[in-house]
Structures are given as structure tokens and as C-alpha cells.
Amino acid sequence: MINMIRRAGLAVALPIALFAGWYVLSAGSENFYAPPLSKILTAFGDTWTADRLRADVAPSLLRLVAGYLLAALIGVGAGVAIGLSRRLRATTEPVLEFFRAIPPPVLVPVIMLFAGIGNGMKVTVIVFGCVWPILLNTVEGVRAVDGVVLDTARSYGVNGTARITHVVLPAAGPQIAAGLRQALSIAIILMVISEMFAASNGLGFTIVQFQRSFAIPEMWSGIILLGLLGFLLSLLFRLAERRVLRWYEGLRAAQRAG
Amino acid sequence: MLEVKGLRKVYKSGTREVEALRDLTFTVENGDLVCLVGPSGCGKTTLLRCVSGLLDPTAGDVRVDGKAVDGPPPGMAVVFQEYGRSLFPWMSVRANVELPLKQKKVAKARRAELVEQSLDAVGLTGSESAYPWQLSGGMQQRVAIARAIAYEPQTLLMDEPFAAVDAQTRADLEDLVRQLWKRLGVTILFVTHDIDESVYLGQRVVMLSSSPTVVQDELIIDLPDERDQLTTRADARFIELRTKVYEQIQAAKRNAGQ
Numbered sequence: 001m002i003n004m005i006r007r008a009g010l011a012v013a014l015p016i017a018l019f020a021g022w023y024v025l026s027a028g029s030e031n032f033y034a035p036p037l038s039k040i041l042t043a044f045g046d047t048w049t050a051d052r053l054r055a056d057v058a059p060s061l062l063r064l065v066a067g068y069l070l071a072a073l074i075g076v077g078a079g080v081a082i083g084l085s086r087r088l089r090a091t092t093e094p095v096l097e098f099f100r101a102i103p104p105p106v107l108v109p110v111i112m113l114f115a116g117i118g119n120g121m122k123v124t125v126i127v128f129g130c131v132w133p134i135l136l137n138t139v140e141g142v143r144a145v146d147g148v149v150l151d152t153a154r155s156y157g158v159n160g161t162a163r164i165t166h167v168v169l170p171a172a173g174p175q176i177a178a179g180l181r182q183a184l185s186i187a188i189i190l191m192v193i194s195e196m197f198a199a200s201n202g203l204g205f206t207i208v209q210f211q212r213s214f215a216i217p218e219m220w221s222g223i224i225l226l227g228l229l230g231f232l233l234s235l236l237f238r239l240a241e242r243r244v245l246r247w248y249e250g251l252r253a254a255q256r257a258g
Numbered sequence: 259m260l261e262v263k264g265l266r267k268v269y270k271s272g273t274r275e276v277e278a279l280r281d282l283t284f285t286v287e288n289g290d291l292v293c294l295v296g297p298s299g300c301g302k303t304t305l306l307r308c309v310s311g312l313l314d315p316t317a318g319d320v321r322v323d324g325k326a327v328d329g330p331p332p333g334m335a336v337v338f339q340e341y342g343r344s345l346f347p348w349m350s351v352r353a354n355v356e357l358p359l360k361q362k363k364v365a366k367a368r369r370a371e372l373v374e375q376s377l378d379a380v381g382l383t384g385s386e387s388a389y390p391w392q393l394s395g396g397m398q399q400r401v402a403i404a405r406a407i408a409y410e411p412q413t414l415l416m417d418e419p420f421a422a423v424d425a426q427t428r429a430d431l432e433d434l435v436r437q438l439w440k441r442l443g444v445t446i447l448f449v450t451h452d453i454d455e456s457v458y459l460g461q462r463v464v465m466l467s468s469s470p471t472v473v474q475d476e477l478i479i480d481l482p483d484e485r486d487q488l489t490t491r492a493d494a495r496f497i498e499l500r501t502k503v504y505e506q507i508q509a510a511k512r513n514a515g516q
């Protein structure tokens with residue numbers, strides 16, 4: 001219990017120190033573009049009302065979730081298929097490396113041509129950016145499944161879908177989770193960028209609007225909100241990951257002790 | 259009956275060919291317990307993978323009750339040496355034992371019964387909900403044995419199952435194998451590099467040469483059916499038999515050196 005309090009204390013100490021530093025150093029700021037933190041915090045409360053959250057944050061989050069889940073589905077699905085088949089791997093690998101090397105933001109204008117400027121475009125951009133780390137990590141994870149594990153499954157007649165769901169996916173789970181974690185931060189970045197290009201609502205759109213109308217404290221408050229959102233999402237991810245991969249933590253701890 | 263006839267296995271990598279097995283012929287009658295023993299690196303694992311249908315031989319064939327093996331036969335269970343890798347760490351002990359039964363479409367009630375009986379038979383009642391990595395090495399190998407016998411095989415292949423456990427645990431597990439064999443009437447092919455173990459366990463010992471492997475010799479173990487670690491191992495006949503096996507293995511190594 002004391003340990004947990006100490007760990008929680010260590011985790012929040014630096015953020016508190018940084019915020020305090022910012023608060024003190026910016027207190028008397030006359031710079032129009034870097035207003036005092038006290039002003040930004042006041043703006044935060046005034047700006048991000050329930051209405052605002054519903055009108056701008058909710059659509060952003062929905063697009064983020066839709067794009068991320070779709071990317072996870074495609075990435076894991078295709079990754080398992082490619083990881084299991086040597087031939088498929090040989091044909092797809094160069095193409096995958098090519099697509100992965102394209103920075104997703106440059107595709108926003110291109111995707112706009114096809115998908116317009118609505119939700120479809122934003123979700124497509126998020127999917128396109130997120131799918132690569134998930135796909136490539138899944139391929140690696142599936143390829144690295146222990147031969148003894150596969151032999152065991154085969155000799156006990158664990159074939160077909162059961163082999164995928166009970167053996168291949170869990171065995172590749174830790175690596176798939178690593179890909180999903182990378183993809184989450186990419187998803188947040190692309191959510192904002194796609195809204196900055198063309199949108200009528202959303203977090204990215206709102207922040208750009210504030211900037212263009214010189215509502216500087218409001219703009220800063222939006223950036224803080226984005227940071228908080230990213231932190232919250234990665235916290236949720238870690239909780240889910242710890243639940244699903246509890247066996248992996250235990251296995252590693254047992255291996256270290258043994 | 260398990261028949262191995264003219265078995266040959268050559269591994270090819272590029273232009274290099276390695277002949278692991280040259281010409282192996284032996285049979286195991288239904289209900290027999292036969293030990294295969296050979297010098298280390300003599301291709302025992304290759305042989306076992308061919309017999310279990312996990313590996314295609316280059317020439318020769320393996321038959322179970324007259325039927326050629328071309329893939330893991332349904333009535334066969336394998337206990338691998340690497341218990342730590344052969345048990346699925348993401349599943350509880352119960353799920354590990356139950357998964358092959360689910361694949362065999364065994365009814366739920368019968369599955370629960372088989373899981374309970376087999377865990378009971380290996381002395382692991384009460385560990386159903388533990389994960390494999392929470393158990394000691396010896397207990398993990400017991401789980402692997404429970405999984406094999408719950409599968410209700412006619413033939414049980416064991417690939418150096420006790421090579422990685424300590425001597426005392428090994429003695430207990432050897433007695434467990436003898437006891438299960440007598441109770442279940444299953445055919446067992448037991449591969450080991452331990453000469454004493456092969457004599458203590460087997461009704462018959464098949465000695466292998468160094469790689470490229472042939473059958474060096476066969477020996478009937480005419481020890482009393484009731485064996486125990488103290489009296490059997492001190493028996494003059496036991497010592498005589500182990501000396502014979504030992505001489506053959508040494509001769510096999512000398513031949514390989516020439």
C-alpha cells in the first residue's frame with residue numbers, strides 16, 4: 001500500500017513540478033502569444049463546456065475510435081495471413097515497406113479527392129496511418145511463434161480457426177500489443193491533422209480556428225486538452241493490455257526468477 | 259502396432275545435405291513400452307517427429323495399425339521435452355488439457371470428467387486454475403502428461419520428457435509413466451539419452467547409432483514387471499542389462515568416430 005502511494009507520488013511529481021514552473025514563470029508574461037498559465041486555465045474552463053465537448057470533442061473521438069478499430073481489424077487480420085504464409089510474405093513485403101514509408105499526412109489531400117472532406121476522409125487517413133505498425137508487428141509476432149507451440153497444436157489436432165484463436169493470436173499477442181500501442185499515438189496525431197486540413201468541427205479544427213482568430217489562451221487550452229486526451233487514452237490502453245496479457249507478465253516474472 | 263520401416267531423413271539446405279537418419283526399422287506391438295536410446299545428437303528428435311507425422315521422411319514409412327502416417331494420427335499423443343514451450347502459457351492448466359478434447363468434439367461433461375481424471379492421475383488435483391508458469395518444472399511436465407492421457411491415445415510418444423527436470427523429480431515421473439502405462443494399456447515409445455532410464459522403464463530397448471542413424475541393436479529387458487527405484491536399480495540383472503546397452507552405445511560412438 002505504501003509502495004503504491006510512493007509510486008503514484010513519483011508518477012505525478014514531475015507533471016506537478018512542470019505545471020508549477022510554467023505557472024510561476026509565465027505569471028507576469030506580457031507576450032501576447034505566451035499568456036500566463038492562469039489565463040489559459042481560466043480559458044480552459046470557459047472554452048471546454050459540455051456543449052463544446054459534445055460538438056467538437058465527441059466527433060473527433062468517434063472518428064479516432066472508428067479509424068483505430070478498423071486499422072486494428074485490418075492490420076491483425078492481414079498480419080496473421082501474411083505471417084503464416086511464406087509465399088504471401090515474399091510477395092507483399094516490398095509493397096508493405098513502400099506504403100509504410102509514405103508519411104500519412106501527405107495523403108490527406110489525395111484522400112480528400114476520393115473521399116471528400118467528411119468523416120470518411122478522416123477515418124481513412126487514420127486507418128492508413130495506423131495500419132502499418134499493427135500489420136508489421138503482427139507479421140513479426142506470428143512469424144516468431146515458437147515451433148514447439150505449433151508442433152504441439154498440430155499433433156493434438158488443433159487446426160483451422162482454433163489454431164488461430166487459441167494458439168497463434170495469443171502467442172503473437174505481446175508483439176501485436178506493441179503495434180497497437182504505437183498506432184494509438186499515430187491515430188491521435190492523424191485525427192488532429194486531418195481536421196486541420198478540412199473540417200467543420202473537431203478538436204484540430206477548433207484549435208486552428210482559435211489560432212486564426214488570435215484567441216491565444218483558448219488555443220493553448222485546446223493543446224492542453226489534446227495532451228490530456230492522449231494521456232487518458234494511453235492509460236486506458238495500458239489497463240486493457242495488462243488485463244489481456246496478464247499471463248505474459250507472469251511468465252516473464254517467472255522466467256526472471258527461475 | 260507401430261511399424262517403422264526403412265526410415266530415412268535427409269535435410270537439405272541449399273546445396274548441403276545432412277543425412278540425419280539413414281535406415282531405421284523397428285516395430286512396437288500394441289500395449290508395449292519400448293525405449294529408444296542413443297548417443298546425443300543421433301537424430302532421436304528427428305525420428306520422433308517423423309513417427310508423430312510432424313515431419314515427412316525422405317524415404318521409408320511409418321505405419322500405425324497398418325495405416326501409413328502422413329500427418330499427426332488421431333490416436334497419437336506426444337509429450338515434448340520442452341514442457342515450458344509445449345504448454346500454452348496463456349491458458350490455465352485446465353484449458354491446456356481441455357483444448358485438444360474440444361478439438362476432438364468431446365462432449366462438455368465428458369471433457370470435464372477427462373480433465374479431472376487425468377490431472378488426478380498425475381497427482382495435480384487442485385491445480386486446474388493455475389497457469390503453467392506458476393508451477394515447477396516437474397509439475398509442468400505432469401500437466402503435459404495429463405494432457406496426453408486425457409486425449410485417450412492408443413499410442414503415446416515421449417521425446418526425452420524428463421531431460422530437463424532434476425534427478426528426484428525424474429525418478430517420480432518415471433514411476434508415474436510405468437504406472438500409467440500399466441493402468442491404461444497404452445502403447446508407449448519413449449525416447450531418451452539416459453541409459454539407466456531406458457532399462458528401468460522399457461520392456462525392450464532399441465539402441466540407435468550415431469548420426470546418420472541406424473538401429474544398432476535391440477535388447478529385451480527381462481526384469482520383473484513390478485519395478486521400483488531402489489530394488490530394481492540395485493538388481494544384478496539391471497546392472498548387467500545397463501552394461502550391455504552402455505557397451506552398444508559406446509560401440510556406436512566409436513564407429514561414428516572412424
